[in-house]
Amino acid sequence: MSTTMALTLDLKGLSCPLPIVKTAKAIKELQPGDLVEVLATDPGSVPDFRAWARSTGNELVEHANLDGVFRFVIRKR
Amino acid sequence: MPARVVVLGGGVGGTLAANLLSKQLGRDAQVTVVDPTGIHVYQPGFLYLALGKAHAQWLARDERTLLRKDVELAVEAAERIEPDEGVVRLARGGSLPFDYLVLATGARLVPEQVPGMVESAHSFYSLEGALRLREALRRFQGGRILLGIAGIPYKCPPAPVEFVFMVEEYLRKRGVRDRSEVTLLSPLNRAFTIESASKVVQPIMEQRGIGLTTFFNVEEVDPSTGVVTSLEGEKAEFDLLVLVPPHRGQRVIEESGLGDVGGWVPTNRSTLQHQGHERIFAIGDATNLPISKSGSTAHFEAPVVASRIASLIRGTEPRAAYQGRVMCFLETGGGKATALRFDYEHPPTPPQPNRFWHAAKWIFNRIYWVTVPQGRIPEPHSKRGANHEHDDGADA
Numbered sequence: 001m002s003t004t005m006a007l008t009l010d011l012k013g014l015s016c017p018l019p020i021v022k023t024a025k026a027i028k029e030l031q032p033g034d035l036v037e038v039l040a041t042d043p044g045s046v047p048d049f050r051a052w053a054r055s056t057g058n059e060l061v062e063h064a065n066l067d068g069v070f071r072f073v074i075r076k077r
Numbered sequence: 078m079p080a081r082v083v084v085l086g087g088g089v090g091g092t093l094a095a096n097l098l099s100k101q102l103g104r105d106a107q108v109t110v111v112d113p114t115g116i117h118v119y120q121p122g123f124l125y126l127a128l129g130k131a132h133a134q135w136l137a138r139d140e141r142t143l144l145r146k147d148v149e150l151a152v153e154a155a156e157r158i159e160p161d162e163g164v165v166r167l168a169r170g171g172s173l174p175f176d177y178l179v180l181a182t183g184a185r186l187v188p189e190q191v192p193g194m195v196e197s198a199h200s201f202y203s204l205e206g207a208l209r210l211r212e213a214l215r216r217f218q219g220g221r222i223l224l225g226i227a228g229i230p231y232k233c234p235p236a237p238v239e240f241v242f243m244v245e246e247y248l249r250k251r252g253v254r255d256r257s258e259v260t261l262l263s264p265l266n267r268a269f270t271i272e273s274a275s276k277v278v279q280p281i282m283e284q285r286g287i288g289l290t291t292f293f294n295v296e297e298v299d300p301s302t303g304v305v306t307s308l309e310g311e312k313a314e315f316d317l318l319v320l321v322p323p324h325r326g327q328r329v330i331e332e333s334g335l336g337d338v339g340g341w342v343p344t345n346r347s348t349l350q351h352q353g354h355e356r357i358f359a360i361g362d363a364t365n366l367p368i369s370k371s372g373s374t375a376h377f378e379a380p381v382v383a384s385r386i387a388s389l390i391r392g393t394e395p396r397a398a399y400q401g402r403v404m405c406f407l408e409t410g411g412g413k414a415t416a417l418r419f420d421y422e423h424p425p426t427p428p429q430p431n432r433f434w435h436a437a438k439w440i441f442n443r444i445y446w447v448t449v450p451q452g453r454i455p456e457p458h459s460k461r462g463a464n465h466e467h468d469d470g471a472d473a
Binding site: 013014015016017018020021024025028044048051052055056 | 266
């Protein structure tokens with residue numbers, strides 16, 4: 001399993017549900033096991049990404065709040 | 078010589094901004110509205126039209142009748158904007174020079190971006206679409222009705238939820254509810270993007286037996302099998318599919334290099350100026366602002382733009398600022414509605430649906446033509462925050 005990012009999505013400034021939609025779209029093009037890094041500023045994106053990962057089976061490997069920017073790392077199912 | 082102000086688009090925002098500019102500046106400005114149809118359409122009526130609760134002739138008026146006499150109207154398509162030269166080129170060859178330009182061009186529907194959508198899905202985002210859906214609903218004898226969202230952002234965020242509530246009621250009145258299922262396919266894990274609104278509407282959906290499928294972002298439709306597929310890879314079967322089409326900014330914005338990747342105008346969130354051009358402002362659906370694309374947004378932005386342009390022309394310091402204020406009604410059926418009022422800083426706290434807000438929406442639908450375009454509804458942004466607290470007392 002790779003540990004380098006297959007893709008980084010800069011979704012800063014977008015409001016919900018755009019970060020989820022853009023991520024769902026982007027992740028379709030990747031291979032299972034690929035990691036994608038998502039940067040967002042919408043505070044609602046934290047619960048949304050958690051719920052989205054649970055619902056779709058993609059794994060939320062980590063998330064962090066870096067000075068108001070939320071960073072998510074997701075592993076494609 | 079009077080300053081030249083050109084307003085592209087004769088919708089809510091463009092019409093109100095033009096009227097306010099002409100009122101505030103009198104002979105100091107010549108205001109021209111450019112609109113490709115010359116017809117002003119009241120888009121919130123589409124939903125009512127689709128459900129047989131409004132007539133098409135209520136929803137459109139001659140733009141000229143809504144503009145002050147001293148505002149010029151050019152019934153023309155704008156083909157290109159030259160921001161540095163300060164000129165709008167018109168499709169039929171003429172051109173309009175401007176000192177200030179207001180982009181109130183709205184959104185463009187692009188259903189063709191979703192495979193299968195044009196052939197097999199209904200939509201209530203245009204007059205023709207709403208009329209076609211009305212006839213399909215009249216013929217509907219039972220089955221699965223799905224409402225899905227095929228692109229974000231889209232106009233009027235409450236509309237999908239309103240549609241499922243209203244169509245459920247419609248099916249009961251037609252006597253076909255027991256043979257029907259109504260399901261909302263939501264892009265998120267809840268019925269509505271705004272959490273507080275979801276908490277109000279979801280229990281009512283449950284009570285009324287309206288289904289909710291979560292994290293279903295529509296990707297394509299297969300017309301031959303009646304199946305809609307999501308980006309997440311799920312499938313749902315339908316007998317009647319209603320989709321919110323993807324939206325983009327207008328071509329003239331994109332082709333003039335004034336838009337972002339979605340064709341939306343990069344706009345300063347408080348001055349409403351184009352981020353790259355001081356003399357260009359944007360209102361309503363045309364902007365890239367992360368707030369609702371709705372008539373009310375345009376209605377609240379237009380006075381800010383008019384006031385700032387008037388100050389600039391008069392050589393005074395522009396003071397008006399947009400605070401992100403939006404107000405949306407949300408019909409829940411059964412003669413009830415709730416209201417979402419919010420701004421950049423204050424999320425909405427919608428009241429339980431009641432008869433008061435339904436009546437308010439009906440009255441608004443009727444008085445729109447003689448109040449909003451003319452600026453006869455007082456500007457709300459001066460007392461920001463204050464009306465969040467007190468008007469829940471209006472609950473009937």
